[in-house]
Amino acid sequence: MSQSKPSTRDRIVASAAQLFYQEGIHAVSMDAIAEKAKVTKRGLYYHFRSKDDLIAAYLEQRDQPNLETFKRWFAEAEGDLPKRIQSIFQKLAKAARQKRWRGCGFLRTSVELVQTPGHPALIVGRRHKRNVEDWLCLVLGELHEPEEARRIAQQIVLLLDGAFSVVLLHRDSTYMERAGEAAAIIVRTSS
Incomplete structure (x- = not known):
């Protein structure tokens, strides 16, 4: 069974994602993205009205996969709730030891766009961070009242992003490992 080729739009987003994550959004030109995606600039602008829209698409395509990774790490972990939360940090620490690791793409993008609070990519970034927080709330809600779970x-989230x-x-x-230890302590002592 053959796999279908990615669409031109998907190829552009994948190329932009790789370049943005490696080099930062301001360092990457639309020319570089077009070249990497093997499209003309006209083709690039056919799919994305602006670089801002492409930056937002880059983060949008990272949202659910990142959240699903956290969920998978949590589900695969052994132990009680504090240990399972801590395992997310341990997996992130392992990832951070890789040479290509550049941190959180959402945070790095937000730093580069700090002067433009209404930027579409910041809206996507805030939504992603809220999705992570909401998922943690759901997990913690098994043992805590809603207000306590949110707190x-x-x-x-502060420990993760810090x-x-x-x-x-x-x-x-x-x-990252120390932050995981702190998260486990918070969860354990809040029970």
Whole structure:
């Protein structure tokens, strides 16, 4: 059974995603994306009105896969709820030790777009972070009242995003592991 070829739009987004993640959104030109995707600039602009729309599409295509990865890591982990939450951080620490790791694409993009709070990519980024928080809330809701589950989920998101930043800055995945330990303590002591 043969696999269908990706659409031109999908090829453009995949090329942009690779370049944006490796180099940052401001460092990558539309010319470079067109070249990597093997399309003309006209073809690129046929699918995306602007670079801003392409940046938003790049993050949009990362949203569910990233969340599904967290869910899978959580489901595969052994132990109680605190240990399973901690396992997400441990898996991220392992990923951060890879040479190609560049941190959280959502956070890196938001830093580059800090002067444009209404940018479509920031809207996608906020939605992704809320999706992660909502999923954590759901998981924590098995043991906690909704308000308490939300508070703990927000603390875990702060630990995740803080760890992404510090690991990227120091290139030391130990910070992600320490954040996971802190998350486990928060979950355990809030029970």
